[in-house]
Amino acid sequence: MTAPQPDDLWPDVRPEAARRLMAAAVTSFAERGYHATTTRDIATAAGMSPAALYVHFPAKSAVLFAISRSGHERMLAMVERVVADDPDPVVTMRTLVERFVAWHAKRHVVARVVQHELAALPPQEYEVVADLRRRTEQHVRDVITAGVSLRQFEVPDVRTAARAVLGLGIDVARWYTPTTRPAPTELGRQYADLVLRMLGHHDRTD
């Protein structure tokens, strides 16, 4: 398992102690699951006392929420940037899948926590994350719908297609390891090719 790098993952989180706690929590949640991890485990792994943890996070669920929200915000921001960059649905979908897949491969440890521990969030926090997910999924549907209008894509059901696109990327975090080949960027390219075919684009480029 690759230890997450706090500065790299959460450059905006201040102070540095909070970042260290989030990184320690990711490792513990990924190894033992959220429920079997105590605030003491997290604090100890971060080289701090449990009391020091509570200065930054009121509860274990607040650490999970910070990790989960950050991951989902990052994915939504990435998708919004890609959508804004180029009006062509094919270019947009290719870039979106490349980046989404590469992130889930490179950041597979944090991505597993972000994607698989949702059910452990308290209701209000879950709603915040669910909203970020809905907005991300809506962008993907919009790109597919735009491609269908331009006859670049052809899909029987836009909702199912969007689920499949995101699901392919999310699933990468489940099986990717530091020794997996191809590297994250190349895997992203291969998956983007597969997704464009899946959306009915392949036949128009031959």
Add this chain to the structure above:
Amino acid sequence: MTAPQPDDLWPDVRPEAARRLMAAAVTSFAERGYHATTTRDIATAAGMSPAALYVHFPAKSAVLFAISRSGHERMLAMVERVVADDPDPVVTMRTLVERFVAWHAKRHVVARVVQHELAALPPQEYEVVADLRRRTEQHVRDVITAGVSLRQFEVPDVRTAARAVLGLGIDVARWYTPTTRPAPTELGRQYADLVLRMLGHHDRTD
């Protein structure tokens, strides 16, 4: 969360008490994760004493192994049946994805445990399950390779394509709920269409 039905899931497991313990364990593992579940939790949920659990399973990990091996054996047996039934790679792939996806949707609670708690298995038990996974994946690769030889499929990388096919199906268990639409069988059909396109088949049927 839909409670798993022991008789339906594990018709071959005897005696009935062992099946009941496996079903109780699936529910507990799915709710709290493997590490936060105790043998006492499992026994209590099955209406038994911890001592009664040990009559059937020497440890908590033995219950997880029984659940995981059974799920993986079932998937491998399904794939082997489908492969033996029809020599045509397109027909085989369609049936295989339909059944694989429908199972992961219908049995999403047990499938989540089967697919997401692998890391909690002891090394020897993990190896048994990893071997079942490798054999399943090899069948999927063989079907793709056969389709490529017959010019029914066209993929840049057979290994990546096989991962994507299985990953799409496995991911369904992550998000499927009892109220999700479409129903498991219809979702299987839609995903089979998407997979055949992804494998480069779509352009040859137009």
